[in-house]
Amino acid sequence: MANIISDEMIEYVGILAKLELSDEEKEQAKQDMGNMLDYIDMLNGLDTEGVEPMSHVFPVHNVFREDVVENADERDKILANAPAAKEGAFKVPKTVE
């Protein structure tokens, strides 16, 4: 494996992804990420001369909606998915900037 993920890097990525990893999981993730980067390096080494950049896997563009209201008030159904609700709103731990 050419790409070595440091302990600091895996710690940082864990913070960004809000994941708490055990030491064992960290080692596994370091392996996996290293392999992924190796794969990307391999792709970067390919000759892409004359190949058009692809911005999407499907050769489709311009899929639009018209600006017309289609959805009615289905708050109860939406809130049924909330871990906790109060006064018609999703209830979350107190969050202040």
Added chain:
Amino acid sequence: MSIQYETVIGLEVHVELATKTKIFCGCSTAFGGAPNTHTCPVCTGMPGSLPVLNRQVVEYAAAVGLATNCTINQHCKFDRKNYFYPDNPQNYQISQLYEPICRNGYIEIDTASGTKKIGIHEIHMEEDAGKLIHDEWEDCSLVDFNRSGVPLIEIVSEPDMRNAEEVIAYLDKLRLIIQYLGASDCKLQEGSMRADVNLSVRPAGSDVLGTRTEMKNLNSFKAIARAIEGERERQIELLSMGRTVTQETRRWDDNKEASYAMRSKEDAQDYRYFPEPDLVPVVISDEWLASIKARQPELRTQKLIRYKKEFDIPDYDANIITSAKRMADIFEATTAICGKPKKVSNWLMVETMRLMKEHEMEADELTFSPENLAKLIQLTDEGTINSSVAKEVFTKIFLENTDPEQYVEEQGLKTVSDEGALKEVIRKVITDHPQSVADYRSGKEKALGFLVGQTMKAMKGKADPQAVNQILKGELA
């Protein structure tokens, strides 16, 4: 000698677009609904839901780009900006980083030293977040996703501004252009236009940029001006003490007239953007772009030229009337009904402006109808009511959009032109004020004015002052 510093300012302006529905789903964008009544699986980030782009968002964004001299990126696409916050249900915001819809524009502002170009780096489309309400009784926050997915454009300027006056001139110009396009109502107080100020200072004459800070939570022009002054001083103080400015986001507290850093160092701002896989690219063909261009409404500069030609009103009037889209709309609609542009202009410039100031209102809060203003002009012109009654009636129209014909009828405000009735009142005024009569007769012209005033008072303002004047003169001769 102390170092002179120059302030360098760039703005990130978010504007909520005036679409009926959200950017990626068919939920209404209407204001004021009860929490979460305008939501669906897409804008609450439910697993498996897929976004579909609202065509009108592309049209508005391109229209703003064209009106601000941008190059329209005819191949553009969306990216994911990843961050965790409870107002962001997907844990990412769909935005545009690599291929924004507009680039390299500018607008011109008027400054004390002449016209100045302010560069626009880019304009991109993105979705708004929900709203967090902090519960008063329980230790929790409540999330309302009605605003989640409301379409925004973010207009990023170049760091071309040097002081608060230029920033406000830029925002004012931008707001007017967008309002004229009908792309947004751009209300700072209500958050449909939000400006983040990026500011740094550097020794005057230097062409190296200093470390900048980003200031958020600025919801009035006054707050923006104060925040710029406050941040400039804070940075200069740090530098002159030999310290450095930290690149950070700061929140302005307008009550305390101070700002504080919003995020701690542990909270890294690393958004890990990547191309949005759920949306296909947007291709704006030459034909589509041409049709957006062709539908571009008349902007202020063109309006000014037309007003002068078509309505023959003074430049001064045209300038004030076109300074707000709503005002120009009322002017044109009223003139179309009554055909008297100068009179319409007078009502807007004098009484409307006075009442707006008195009630601390903006032009887009005007609610009276052109029909009622046209009727009032008609009533005055016919001599049905006199000018002071007209002012009183206009106040009613301004505040409650009252029908002036009905109101004049109900309140008995018609001018009394019946000479017999007037004469009777005038004779009584003459008898009651012998001193003024004597003064007038001994050549004091002013005394006549007083007697006219007394007559008008006795008539409760409903007489034609000119008729009163004439009859009085006749009676005193």
